Amino acid sequence: MKEKTTRCGLWALFVNMLYLSTFTFGGGYVILGMMKDRFVTRYGWLTQDELFDITALAQSVPGPIAVNGAFLLGKHLCGAKGAMAATAGAVLPPLIILSALATAYRAVCENRYVAAAMRGMAVTVSASVVSVAYDLMKQLKKSRRYFLAYAMTAVAFCLSAFTGLNVAFVILGSALLGFLVGALEGRQKK
Numbered sequence: 001m002k003e004k005t006t007r008c009g010l011w012a013l014f015v016n017m018l019y020l021s022t023f024t025f026g027g028g029y030v031i032l033g034m035m036k037d038r039f040v041t042r043y044g045w046l047t048q049d050e051l052f053d054i055t056a057l058a059q060s061v062p063g064p065i066a067v068n069g070a071f072l073l074g075k076h077l078c079g080a081k082g083a084m085a086a087t088a089g090a091v092l093p094p095l096i097i098l099s100a101l102a103t104a105y106r107a108v109c110e111n112r113y114v115a116a117a118m119r120g121m122a123v124t125v126s127a128s129v130v131s132v133a134y135d136l137m138k139q140l141k142k143s144r145r146y147f148l149a150y151a152m153t154a155v156a157f158c159l160s161a162f163t164g165l166n167v168a169f170v171i172l173g174s175a176l177l178g179f180l181v182g183a184l185e186g187r188q189k190k
Helices: 010-023 028-042 048-060 065-103 105-109 112-140 146-162 167-189
Strands: none
Touching (some): 010 028, 010 065, 028 048, 028 065, 028 112, 048 065, 048 112, 065 105, 105 112, 146 167
């Protein structure tokens, strides 16, 4: 159900990010999928292309992808104050939850029910990450260079999974290759 609105306010942005951060387990890629459902599909505050641009930028800079994504989303929607509101909403729930868990760490880590719940959540998190990756790959089909993007994805996966190469080098190499392809295309258009 789409609740199309013009743009968000700071409070709405904070509350939505607080909600997403509170009920999303599994890291940044999962929350990015939830952001798509909420901000693109439900509210229409962003287009899918805008969210994919935010996602690309969020994973390109150091730091947690969920926090980077929240910051960039807030900045895009409501400027600097929006960046602060969205980031606060994204950071507050994990801060509170981790602070509470840290006080009872021994009881929680040795509890077999908690361990079983964590194993169950790992399956859900994996499915959510695959879903986000699938959405990103579907979006690439609209690009003229989708074959290159698919090939780069496959090579990056193989390098990360099978060679033990540091992921930072894989990301830097992919960024460099993307930059070179863009520069070559720019030259050809002139």
